[in-house]
Amino acid sequence: MQQFNPYEMAVQQFERAADKLGLSEDMREILRKPKRELVVNFPLRLDSGRIKTLTGYRVQHNVNRGPAKGGIRYGPDVTLDEVKALAMWMTWKCAVVGIPYGGAKGGVICDPRNMTAGELERMTRRFTTEISIIIGPHSDIPAPDINTNSQVMAWMMDTYSMHEGFSVPAVVTGKPLSIGGSEGRNDATATGVLFVTRRAARRIGMPLRGARVSIQGFGNAGSVAARLFHSEGCKIVAFSDTSGGLYNEEGLDPALVQRHKLEHGTVATYPHGQSISSTDVLEVPCDILIPAATEGQITEHNAEKIQARILAEAANGPTTPEADAILFNKGCLVIPDILANAGGVTVSYFEWVQDLQSLFWDDADITHRLEVIMNKAFDAVANKAEEYHCDLRLGANMLAISRVAEATLVRGIYP
Numbered sequence: 001m002q003q004f005n006p007y008e009m010a011v012q013q014f015e016r017a018a019d020k021l022g023l024s025e026d027m028r029e030i031l032r033k034p035k036r037e038l039v040v041n042f043p044l045r046l047d048s049g050r051i052k053t054l055t056g057y058r059v060q061h062n063v064n065r066g067p068a069k070g071g072i073r074y075g076p077d078v079t080l081d082e083v084k085a086l087a088m089w090m091t092w093k094c095a096v097v098g099i100p101y102g103g104a105k106g107g108v109i110c111d112p113r114n115m116t117a118g119e120l121e122r123m124t125r126r127f128t129t130e131i132s133i134i135i136g137p138h139s140d141i142p143a144p145d146i147n148t149n150s151q152v153m154a155w156m157m158d159t160y161s162m163h164e165g166f167s168v169p170a171v172v173t174g175k176p177l178s179i180g181g182s183e184g185r186n187d188a189t190a191t192g193v194l195f196v197t198r199r200a201a202r203r204i205g206m207p208l209r210g211a212r213v214s215i216q217g218f219g220n221a222g223s224v225a226a227r228l229f230h231s232e233g234c235k236i237v238a239f240s241d242t243s244g245g246l247y248n249e250e251g252l253d254p255a256l257v258q259r260h261k262l263e264h265g266t267v268a269t270y271p272h273g274q275s276i277s278s279t280d281v282l283e284v285p286c287d288i289l290i291p292a293a294t295e296g297q298i299t300e301h302n303a304e305k306i307q308a309r310i311l312a313e314a315a316n317g318p319t320t321p322e323a324d325a326i327l328f329n330k331g332c333l334v335i336p337d338i339l340a341n342a343g344g345v346t347v348s349y350f351e352w353v354q355d356l357q358s359l360f361w362d363d364a365d366i367t368h369r370l371e372v373i374m375n376k377a378f379d380a381v382a383n384k385a386e387e388y389h390c391d392l393r394l395g396a397n398m399l400a401i402s403r404v405a406e407a408t409l410v411r412g413i414y415p
Contacts, residue, residue, distance in 0.1 A: 004295070004296040004320075005081055006081060006082050006085035006086070006295045006296065006317050007081040007082070007084045007085040007088075008081075009085065009295075009296070009317060009320060009321060010084075010085040010088045010089060010317070011032055011088075012321050013321060013393065013397055014028075014031065014032055014088065014397065014401065015028070015032075016321070016394060016397070017394055017397035017398045017401050018031075018401065020388060020390070020394060020398055021398055021401060021402055021405075023401070023405060027405050027408065027409075030408060031062065031401065031404060031405065031408070034059050034060060034061045034062075034084055034087055034088070035060045035061060035062055035063060035102075036058075036059065036060040036134060037057070037059050037080065037084065038057065038058045038059070038131060038133075038134055039055065039056075039057055039080065040055070040056045040057075040058075040127070040130035040131060041053055041054070041055050041056075042054060042056065042126050042127065042130050043126070044119065044122060044123050044126065045122060046119060047116050047118060047119060054108055054109060054110055054123065054127075055108070055109050056106065056107065056108040056109070056127045056130065056131070057078070057080055057083045057105075057106055057107050057108075058083075058104065058105075058106040058131040058134060058135070058140070058142075059080075059083045059084050059086075059087040059104060059105055059106070060087065060102065060103075060104045060134065060140055061084070061087035061088045061090065061091045061102065061103040061104065061105075062088075062091040062102040062103055062404060063102035063139075063140075064102060064404060064407040064408045064411055065094065065095060065100055065101065065102055065403070065404060065407045066094075066099075066100035066101045066102055067101060067102065067136075067137075067138055067139055067140060067141055068087075068101070068102045068103065068104035068139065068140040068141070069090060069094060069101035069102065069103065069104055069140070069141050069143070069345060069348065069349075070086065070087055070090040070103055070104035070105040070106065070142070070143065070145075070345075071086075071105060071106070071142065071143045071144055071145025071146075071148070072105075072106040072107060072108075072127075072142045072143070072144070072145055072148050072152070072156075073105075073106070073107045073108075073145035073146040073147060073148060074107065074108050074110050074112045074146070074147040074148055074152075075107070075109070075110070075111070075112070075146055075147055076109065076110065076111045078107035078108065078109045082107070082295070083105045083106065083107050084105075085295070085317060086105035086316055086317075087103045087104050087105040088103060089103065089316055089317065089337065089338055090102075090103030090104060090105060090345070091103030091400070091404060092338045092396070092397055092400035092401065092404070093337070093338040093339075093341075093342045093345055093400070094342075094345060095399075095400035095401075095403040095404050096338050096339055096342065096377055096380075096381065096396050096399055096400040096403075097339070097342045097345075097346055097373055097374070097377045098373070098376075098377065098403075099345065099346060099349045099373075100349075101141075101345070101349065102404075104140050104142075105145075106131065106142060107145075108123065108127055110123065112147045120152070121155055124152050124155040124156060124159070125155055125156075125158075125159045128155070128156045128159040128160060129159060129163070132159075132160055132163055135160065135171060136160075136168075136171060137168055137170035137171045137352070137355075137356070141170070141171060141172060141173060141348075141352060142156060142171075142172045142173075143172060143173045143174045143344070143345070143348050144174040146219070146294070149174075150174055150175055150176045150181065150186075151176070153172045153173070153174045153175045153176075154175055154176055154179060156171070156172050157169060157171055157172050157175055157179065157180075160172075167179075169355040170352050170355035170356050173185070173348035173349075173351040173352055174348060174351070175351070180351070180354075180355045181351060182347060182348075182350055182351035182354055182360070182361075182366060183360075183361065183362060183363040183366050184347055184350075184363050184366035184367055184370070185344075185347050185348070185351055186220065186224070187224050187228070188343045188344045188346065188347035188348075188370065189220070189221045189224070189314065189341050189343050189344035190220075190221050190222075190224035190225035190227075190228055190314065190343070191224075191228060191343050191367065191370060192340070192341060192342055192343015192344065192346065192370060192374050193221070193225050193228075193290065193312050193314050193340050193341060193343065194225065194228045194229060194232065195343070195370070195371050195374040195375060195378075196312065196335050196339060196340055196374050196375075196377075196378045197229075197288060197290075197310060197312045197335065197340075198232075199374075199375055199378045199379070200310050200312070200333055200335055200378070200382075201288075201310060203333075203382060204309065204310070204333060206287065206309060206310070208232055208233065208234060209232065209233035209234070210233060210234070210235065211234045211235070211287040211288050212234070212235050212237045212249075212251075212285065212286040212287045212288070213226075213229050213234045213235065213236050213237065213286060213287070213288045213289075213290065214236075214237055214238035214239075214247075214281055214282070214284050214286040214288070214289050214290070214308070215236065215238065215239055215240070215281070215290045215292055215314075216240050216245075216278060216279075216281045216282055216289075216290070216291045216292060216293050216297065216315075216318075217240065217241065217291065217292035217293035217294075217314070217315060218239055218240065218241040218257075218258075218261060218267050218292075219241075219292065219293075221292040221314040221315070221341065221344075222239070222290065222292035222293070222314065223254070223258055223261075225290055225292060225314055226239065226254035226257070226258075227254045227255070227258075229288070229290075230253070230254050234288070235250075235251035236251060236252050236253075236254055237249055237251060237252065237284060237285075237286055238252075238276070238281045238284045238286065239252065239254075239257055239267045239270075239281070240267065240268070240276075240277075240278035240281040240293075241261065241266055241267050241268065241278070242266075242278070243265070243266035243267075243268045243278075244266065244267075244268030244275060244276070244277060244278055245267070245268060245275070245276040245277055245278045245279075245280055245281040246267050246268055246270050246273040246274070246275065246276065247273055247274045247276050247280070247281070247284050248272060248273035248274065249285070252270075252272070252273060256270075256272075257270050278293070279297070279302065282297065282298060282302060282305075282306060283302060283305040283306060283307065284307070285307050286307060286308050287308060287309050287310065288308055288309070288310045288311075288312065289306060289308035289310070289311045289312070290311075290312050290313075290314050291311070291313055291314065291315050291318035291319070292314035292315050293315050293318065294315060294318070295315070295316060295317035295318060296317065296318070296320060297315070297318045297319075298311075298318055298319040298320065298323045298327075299320045299322065299323050300320065300322035300323055300326060302323075303319075303322075303323035303326035303327050303330075304326055304330070306327065306330075306332060308332060309331075309332060309333065310332070310333045310335065311327065311332055311333070311334045311335065312335045312340045313334070313335060313336055313337035313340045313341060314337075314340060314341050315337065315341070316337050316341065317337060318337065319334060319336075319393075324391060324393055327391075328391045333392065334391060334392060334393060335378075335392055336392055336393035336396045336397075338396050338397070338400060339377055339378060339381055339392070339396045342374070342377065343370055343374060346370055346373055346374070347366060347370060350366055350369065350370075380399055381395045381396045381399055382395065383395075384396075384398055384399050
């Protein structure tokens with residue numbers, strides 16, 4: 001079986017949209033490659049006293065519409081190609097919702113589950129120092145991603161600030177409220193997923209209340225999405241995490257499943273449901289499927305088995321181009337990642353704006369602003385897809401790429 005390469009998939013998606021737009025080869029040459037790829041190898045002193053050398057990445061794909069923006073992830077499987085793909089998707093994601101950022105992404109190859117809090121802090125601070133040559137509040141603003149959180153962002157912000165000699169809260173987003181974080185940031189990704197799914201359901205005439213929802217992944221995006229969709233009157237029929245999955249056609253209470261995961265480390269052993277694999281969660285009978293795990297989960301091998309009417313990508317890159325074609329022909333409405341999960345970067349943008357002006361908004365204001373942006377973006381993407389008789393992913397990519405291409409043409413090439 002061919003190994004999945006997220007960067008090849010990202011480029012394939014780009015070329016498909018570029019073909020439809022009639023983009024020149026010169027413009028493709030600029031947009032298909034990252035602007036910068038920084039690879040750092042740095043020492044970490046373990047609690048045992050031993051020294052271990054780790055490798056980290058920070059990739060800036062494009063900055064023609066504004067500073068680079070994107071998360072930092074920790075994991076044993078982080079690769080440069082993965083980070084390059086995610087940086088490219090971030091460029092399109094920021095453009096599709098109309099916020100003035102370019103795309104970036106970062107990561108460190110490590111296993112955070114086997115690291116102490118002290119080791120995580122020392123690693124984060126050293127990694128921040130290594131990439132401080134390209135990050136900054138007006139150049140590249142990191143945020144949390146897989147296996148990173150608000151505490152990691154606090155360490156990054158503090159480290160950068162120590163180098164500058166004064167506090168620079170706007171250098172990262174996703175921080176704790178006590179040091180310049182924003183209301184609504186923790187729930188932002190899932191809230192954005194809810195807004196665009198509600199819009200999509202209305203477009204195809206499907207009531208949201210009573211809809212059966214299956215969620216792959218029970219991290220921040222997946223667990224919060226479960227709570228939000230449940231509060232909208234949806235029936236959450238399946239969950240999964242890295243240990244396995246759970247299915248109950250009568251519905252599951254997300255709060256009870258969350259409590260079980262906190263106590264036992266997994267959702268798979270929750271007693272009130274049928275134990276299934278984390279990939280089976282994609283194929284159970286449901287109306288709305290929310291992949292909220294990692295890339296490449298939905299392929300030509302399982303796309304035909306998916307039963308959902310709406311697939312809302314809370315994860316980045318969960319569906320391959322081959323699967324996209326199958327789902328489109330089946331009549332499944334796929335809300336692509338660069339639109340569906342853009343709530344996170346949108347509220348990150350709100351946080352950055354608030355930090356720069358030292359004036360903060362309340363939760364209701366954040367939610368309202370987010371809903372306006374997500375609804376406007378969904379309508380623009382849906383109209384583009386209708387105009388070109390294509391799926392929403394192609395419509396979203398065309399909209400985003402045309403905006404980045406326009407900025408590139410207007411700015412020109414220096415010198």
